[in-house]
Amino acid sequence: MSNVSNDLIWELTKGNSKYLVKFQGTVFSKDPLNVTHKNSKNSSGLANDKAVGVTEVDGKVVVSTKVAKNANKPSKAVHVQKFNEYKAARKLALAVSNTTKGYRDDLRVVAVKTASQYSRGKTARKSYPVKSRK
Template sequence: MSNVSADLIWEISRTSNAFLVKRKSGAAPQFSRDPLNLTNVHSRKYAGFVNDKALGIVPNEKGGVRVISKKPASVNKPASSLYTVTYGANKTARKTYKAVANQVAKNGYRPDLRQVAVARASAIRRGQRPAKPEPAPKLRGAAARRAAAGKQ
């Protein structure tokens, strides 16, 4: 555990920190670029730099997802405080989601983030799929007759 409470860190840094994304409009929601923030929403619950236990899911360079978790025992040692597990693109999506859910829920490690973590992994895997080509529009009527006459 760190010497300073997470609540105090949040109160001090919630209005200005390196991960905060502010917009010109006052009514716009504030977002976070924190890699340990699953929803990218600037809130105390999801802030990875504040919580002793945090989890992040990012895309892997070669496809698949990489799960980054913070070790609660080494919060005072930033270089060794992160633990990374990679689930490659060759693994089926269902197995990846199950592995992510199990990693989040094991030993009571932030079970409140389980559904959010699986949703984030699903969104990343969906974004990595190749896009389907759009079918050519089927011509009807006079345009179809002109196209058929042009082919002959």
């Protein structure tokens, strides 16, 4: 637990943060621990003790989780789990689900969906020859 409340952190960072992106009147977030990429108190990685982030680095799916008991130790505050690029999509979804157990259920669902999108985006679609009409 940090010495500052989550509500105070959110009030200070909601309108002014390096992670904010404003696009066509909507405010998004590039926070690495924000799975939903919405600028809201519930999904903010800065203002919550338990946060989850999913990214893709060099073809590998990376799941970052915030460790609540190490909030005052920045070097140990985030646990990073990398998954191989050759892992099947269903096995990757199960692994991400198991990694994010103990965190909020709404974040786990979004993390699994995001990891599955990264995994399925790497696979090439099967191409079929064009049939000619006679």
